[in-house]
Amino acid sequence: MTQWFSESFNAEFAKQAEALGRVNLAVFGKTGVGKSTLVNAIFGERVAATGIGAPVTIGSHLYLDRRGTLGVIDTRGLEIGRDDDELIKELTQAVKDSRSKPLSEQIHVAWYCVRGMDRRFEDVEDRFIRTLAALEIPVVVVLTQVPMRDGQFHPDAVELARQIEARDLPIFGGRPFLTYAMRDPFSGQPAYGLIDVLRATFHLAPEAVQAALAAAQEIDLELKTNQSNKAIAAAVAAAAAAAAVPIPFSSAAVLVPIQLSMMARIAHLHGIGLEKSALLAVASTSIATSAGRAAASSLLKFIPGAGSVVGGVINASVASGLTLAMGQAWLVVCQKTFNKTLPMIDGKVDTAAVRHLFEAELARRMPGIRKPE
Template sequence: MLRTLERITDRQETRVAGANDWLKDSFRTEFDKQASALGRFNLAIFGKTGVGKSTLINAIFGEEVARTGIGEPVTRGSHLYLDRIGHLGIVDTQGVEIGKNSKEILTDLNEVIKNSRKLPQSEQIHVAWYCVRGMDRRFEDTEADFVRRLSELGLPVILVLTQVPRSPDGRFHPDAVMLAEQITARRLPIVGDRVFMTYAKPDEFHGQSAYGLSEVLDATFRVAPEGVHGALIAAQEIDLERKAKEAHRLIGIAVTSAGAAAATPIPFSDATLLVPIQLGMMARIAQLYKIKFDKAALMAIVSTTAATQIGRATFTGLLKMVPGAGTIVGGAIGAGVATTFTFAMGEAWLKVCQQVHAGKLGGIDGALDNDQLRDAFLDEFKKRLGRKPKDSVSTR
């Protein structure tokens, strides 16, 4: 008897392992597909040495982003270097100085922009930030000429004053205000015809909080091509509401696709059309929250296994929970349940992605806690099953 039970257990474990391997492989396919579709937002950042470019980039796109390395030269012998970090590309200079080497930089940049026009949008430079230290009191003619040339090359230029102290009641330091007025008086071709005041990294010793980052990011979204907005949403770290809004949009697309497919009601059983729809949705949302593949795949296995088990165990009851399912016959029932399941899967997946991104659902060593992950997913999944997709208004 014991041996029989052991053989049965072994077969079950083999089947589970096989299913998990298949799911991981399928998720890998969709993860890579969605990564390619999301593309990359490329930012060129300029300014004199020591103005705080790296601090500004790290503050908006995540700690240590600007310290991953100088990257590769954009062309052979170029003074410009491109760092690729996920869905973000940073074009920066190395060993050259604005004013002294402006001609060389602009020559390289002109070549890059000219050649990139033949390439996919994700290989082009989309926006330029020009940074000036707010307390320097000087904005030289060479810098103004450099900004004009950037604009002539077709780049929208956002001019940022960095390290600008601000009083508790919101007043900018007078020296920075004077510098901003000097710059705007030149009538440069800069985004919004204004200078953006910022303080990127909080200074607890002096009681100075960070500010101005959201304004710079919003301006970047306004002038970046719409085709790279998804990549910019994924790359930035300061506007979580924008990430959530995009995730809800992706869930809505998946729900519509699931309804059109009229797939079998139980997800990840025999739903050959529903599986890639849901996995694609999950992969894209995971990338919005910068969750690496290995961790995202583990999350997907735990989440989809939990959803499948609930679906199979309570199929009859779930049909009753779907609004209108009891009055619809034929294939419409499959479509209705498929959309509800996809909606519930998407909302529950978004919830766990948000918690993982926030550093939750992990043990002391930082590894995912599968039990916490499963509970968090199921809690949201069950709540969403009885709602119509249009009822989702949360942007947690």
């Protein structure tokens, strides 16, 4: 890996980490209803197992655990149904205090979890949810640990869901989501309902933190792909603007930061760390073998007829087309990384196979680029 590539990719990777920001999810419910299991099932075991630094206190009993693009707010030492007044007081103050802070420090969505087989939903829980809504925190109600057989939910959970829906609570969809977070190896009960909860959360989250949510979750590749396509579209527009006045190949290095930024963001969205992202980028593209202007020229060799048209200049059509093809090819590499389907040799990524994959995907898309006239 050249020093230029290492420094450039590292810088763009850090910029995109900051640009993605953080989505903050508050998770409430009585003790033992499966809150941690639900969070882990959607965002990965690392959420409960490890973190970056210690949780940040935002109230006497409210804590914000910051983990990359995800923040989880929970309560410690207070129990809904026992300490409601104190908890509501702390929560109200914390929300008011956060209003003057950056968006990354505010609560964006709340989950309220109820064990599906508890058979009752108490008035204190109703009050707590209405308080959250009054504080302008959108709420998703989740019934956890709901057994299902032959496609049918357990009737007790169905009845509980009906009772909650009848209360006309200010919650997403007006009804709870029935879930089973982790497959039970003993009974064979599969996990279900998680993507519905995730997509409801995505719908409620402010647009500015939706990409952070897409990056943090580990169950919905489509969500990651949609956000990646937005990053590609933004890079394509930036590349077209950079070449609005046709630029010579010798000055084409102006496109490289745009493309590296795009690649770094897509890697973040798929939860790929810096070291692995850089390795995959080196294996995928020819920019790692050169520096500066030579790097851009190296990439442009993929354009049919490059160097022999119009004195070797790049117009907006070629710049945007190349960036689109690069983004789509890199997205395939990241998708396979996320799905753990990249070729491996002795437990390590087969870099030659990754390079072949990227270049094959790139070449497949290059005919769509219109040559300068």
